[in-house]
Amino acid sequence: MAGMDNYSSLKFKAECELQDDPLSKEHRTRDRVNQDDDISDRKYLVVGVQWVSLVTENLLSHPFVVLRRQCQVYNASRRYHLHPFQLLPSIVHLHRRQGLTTLWKGVGSCLLVRGMTLAIDDFISKVTSWPKEVNSRTTLKRFGQHLLLKCISIGLVVPFHAASLVETVQSDIASEKPGLFDVFREGSLRLFYWSSPQKGRMLPAWALIGPSVAFGITKYLFNLVIRGVSSRIMQRRITNSQDGQGGKYQEIYASLIAILTTEVMFFPFETILHRLQLQGTRTIIDNLDNGYDVVPILTNYQGVIDCYQTTIVSEGVSGLYKGFGAMILQFAAHVAVIKLAKWVVNQIVEVMSNRPPQQIVKYYNLDENACNSRSTTLSPSLSSTECSLGQNSQD
Template sequence: MAGLEGYDRHYGTRPIEPWEVGAAFPSKYHGREVIRPLDVPVVHPLAEDSPPPEDDLTVKRYVGLGCGLASLITENLLIHPFIVLRRQCQVNPSAVKYHLVPITLVPIIIRLHQTQGLNTLWKGIGSTLLVRGLTLAVEDLVSKITPWPKEITCNSSLRSFGQHLLLKCVSIGIVTPFYSASLVETVQSEIASERPGILDVFRDGAIRLLEVGNKGRLIPIYALLPPTIAYGVTKYLFTLIVRGVTSRIMHVRHKHSQQLRGAYSRDLVSESVVQDIELHSILVSMCAADIIFYPLETVIHRLHLQGTRTIIDNLDTGRSVTPLLTGYSGAIDCYRTIISTEGPFGLYKGFGSLILQFAAHVLVIRATKWILTELTGVMRPKAKTIKPPPLNYYNDI
């Protein structure tokens, strides 16, 4: 204010010292060392968007890839013995033991290994892999010579979805005779029949395709196409629906967990999280589809093996063999015959093997994830901690 330039500045009744006015503090005050206040930064962790270290994201990505590879190997190789047990139970109409729980299969597995060796439950593994590879090759070929898409997304049009289903129908129909030949190799007993060659599945499938007329109780391949295609396409649609719903639920749960922590993390849409959700949704959809369509699978397998003169292992004892003698006229007749002669649980023969298959699949994925996480934790270089120098608040005066 005008007229007050000559007055000293005061704080209350005490004159303001010069060192209190400036931003910087002097080092000496009345001949003594000044203790300066510490600069403590105020950090709000919830407001700070600090991304996780790049090394952690890389580790999570590789762990996800390793779990996906382990799931693929388990699905195609490691669970094959349980598939063999399941199919042998399904196609045997004269079996007394239904093996609805896993515990009843344990002594049977031991006896089979004692009488036939360690490789008795790995029969047909070559033909099974060849049929799966043939299915992928046929789908790829059909998608290239036709406008039908091999893959669809949630943004695909209704026309593309219909063309995709048509591609699935064509591929299943082409592979059906070879699937039938592979099924025979999977369930037939090795002590009562010759061991097939690696490529015999293509020869037997071609023979089955050319046998268009009725030959004894053998059902011609054109009569097997409608139920087989209906089973394959319906199961595929159910798998897609369950996979999409499961994936959506997992994304919502992950988002909700981020909200409970107080802030969204960049890991919400990271590649590692997407891989983990995709892996678990695929596993859940496969398990749900196998459980729901188990009775229909039993009917389809019995129709494929009728009239093939196949001799299978007797899983009531695990030490003998039994021939397959059935006379179904079609899928509906097979279903009604099973219900009337074997009861409703006859459609679920060998269900205990399916439980063992799921348990082994989950165990392999969990073990792989734990091992990879531990290995990456051990091999990761430890961060060097730098100790700050001690702060001398008081100096000698």
């Protein structure tokens, strides 16, 4: 009994000295640093996935945008391309005849127009102090100012967006390749000829800006609502399931759901708007019915209502959804890229976190130097026993 009491007192003394040991404190500090590093690494990796999604949305999806717009503006097409399988033969023929670069036409002008939109938003925000971003804590007055900023920005960019649309859909083999900054020249001309366009059937700028602003701001508000609702639903599901890992990609998936839902809902209105913007530009596009020849776009719409009624009468309701298969391909590729990026991120996280649990490290005290430093104060038998335990755990 005396030996057992002696051993218990020695063990209690060892535990007390272990808590006061500077090497043990160093281990605890190192563990906290490693945990902080893991959290920081995960944040950087999630930001990487967000950047991949942004690049996919603005750059890698461009070939599908080209196909989609060509289908939308071709009012005399026999094939509507409502599903992706109808598009595949035309894509193959375009690739054989013109090369794969034909699907990347107009990418520079599209990026310039998007950059111009961001620059105008930033300029108006600095001049007027109107917010260019909103969140759930934004007041009603500030939200109204934000919508007014968006309306002005969309209205100013409409002529340049129309010029970019022409570069996106025109055929490479039947038209001269535009210069990098031709979108600014053509857009400025359309804005300058406010009420009397420089070409016969081209609609004046004032007839395009009204519908474009109404379409753009309604689409933007719908996107905000869907993103907020989907984000809250995902947050509630994550909270109920107590899954801490699911919240990392919540904003990415909420944004993707909002974009997909918005594009599907506003697809018919986009078709009408693109036809009005292209009218009178004498644009020649690739014939996606077969992918071999080219066709001119000759329309004479008087406005939004006339375009809608003419499309319904001559093409049917499905005529408003021409090129819907290209949008399906676009979002399928977008989801696939995000899934691939997420898988790569998870693999990196697993490799970086492949270390022994911190509780085991603290309990068995794997550092041999700590065992050697305590051997002067503990009995030789107790010290050698703890050191042997640490070595066995390493093995």
